[in-house]
Amino acid sequence: MAATLNPRHGGNDRDGKPAVSHAPHRDPALRGRVIAIILALVVLWPTLVVTEFKPWILFDEQSLGATGRFLADFLVPAHSAEFLDMLLRETWNTIAIATAGLALALLGAIPATLIINEQLSISALGTGRMRPVAIAVRQAVRWLLVILRSVPELVWALLFVRVIGLGPTAGVLAIALTYCGMLGKVYAEILESSDAHASDTLLANGAGRLNALLYGALPEAAAELMSYTVYRWECAIRGSVVMGFVGAGGLGQRMDESMKMLAGAEVSSMLLVFVLLVALADQFSKVLRRRLG
């Protein structure tokens, strides 16, 4: 599709001759763009059919009524002392699941990043080629990360709920595995796309891999690494909620119960908590970036 979006530009505008003919100045890119739009529709239409995307169902009378009742409950979030007490406890639980999961994920992701990072290759120094062993090890770790993150955390959670039973431990382990895959990959890419001059020079002057990382690559990329980590923490909070629905503890499990009882007021209070948590993560990230930037 990129090719149709980008037809060979400048066929007749590059030679710079003023148009002698009386033909209007037609945009040579126009045809390609129209074709691209048609193609996009042709590709998208089957996906809409497959997913049974029928938005008008939302607006038939019965749905509107149900939605209205459920949403009307939202206006006054639940706030009884007993409920708030439970909410606080479960919120704390959720934060703990997300944080513990992320911390465990980091334990795996940081060493993986150090292994697959190609910027810090000593064998490539001077030759531009890595040793076959080094390439093989990197590729193996890359595949491991792919496997870890291609299984959604929800599926890991279902697996762990089967193995170790209902409760937050399943959520923590599920987050740890999936996020290890994501963090390892993205950390390595952030490090590789940052300026390599400092770490290259340290390597060329005989410093070891890790030392070059600490004094060359990390200071270049610290802010990006930090903000990505905080963003992933935010994702882990959301993820732990979803996993709560399959019995992995935390706010999600409560929300599942409230949803099933159509208790809009309780769902509304819980959603407010999520908004607060995400806003908190956002502020935290901003402060950190300012400190590091």
Place this chain on the structure above:
Amino acid sequence: MPTYQLQDLTVRHLGGRSTPALQAINLTIEQGEQLALIGPSGAGKTTLLATLSLSHKPSEGSFNAFGVAPWSLGEAARHRLRAQLFLAPQTPPLPPRQRVVTAVLAARLPQWSVWRALVSLFKPEDPEAAWQALSRFNLGDKLYSRVDRLSGGERQRCGLARLLLSPAKALLVDEPLSALDPALSELTLTTLRDEAKARNATLICSLHQVDLALGHFPRIVALRDGRIAFDLPREQVTPQMIAALYQGEQPADSAPPAGDDPMAVKLGVGACL
């Protein structure tokens, strides 16, 4: 034992096909010698320094450093040898968010364990030594500043202060003066030469400023189009040879030609007194 022995050396750009970056290079450099590398832009000065610092593998010919052939050594042994050769690149390799003290102490990383390096990130291990190195370039007051608060010329001298802390036996310096004014250029070259002499280290310095090269270095190696144009004691270098070397180029005086070097473009102002 000579620091370097190069015979019939050919160096190609990494992954490169086409014409070699350096060819037919014959060079013997004794321990403690001080020489300047001159020649027009694109002559191969930086590539030669990269080759000498073992960060670029030559494709043909024989290459010895400290009496061994580094590219026939194992990877670990070659990397240990790199700690004996200090390369100061033209663009100072300093992460903008790093503090000057950390950047200067990074010279000791090859000797440090990871743990020691980590501790020194938290509490600099030898700020006194860093301060002494910086003050030799009039930068003592910048010890705890962040690198991105420094001017272009200050960064360049900060990179050279790192060189003073490195225990290396061969100092390879690429265009150390590209962001400096004439007075600081004199100070910088004098400091580099004194340091090399004091520890009997070999000093190889590429320079755009021919007058400074002739004024400071006893031996001049001139490169043109990837070949050695001449390699002579400075007394034997004539103005005609210099003119021939830079024929077709703007001969560079103390100020580097604009647009020719990345520092000038990137950092704009070089002077910082």
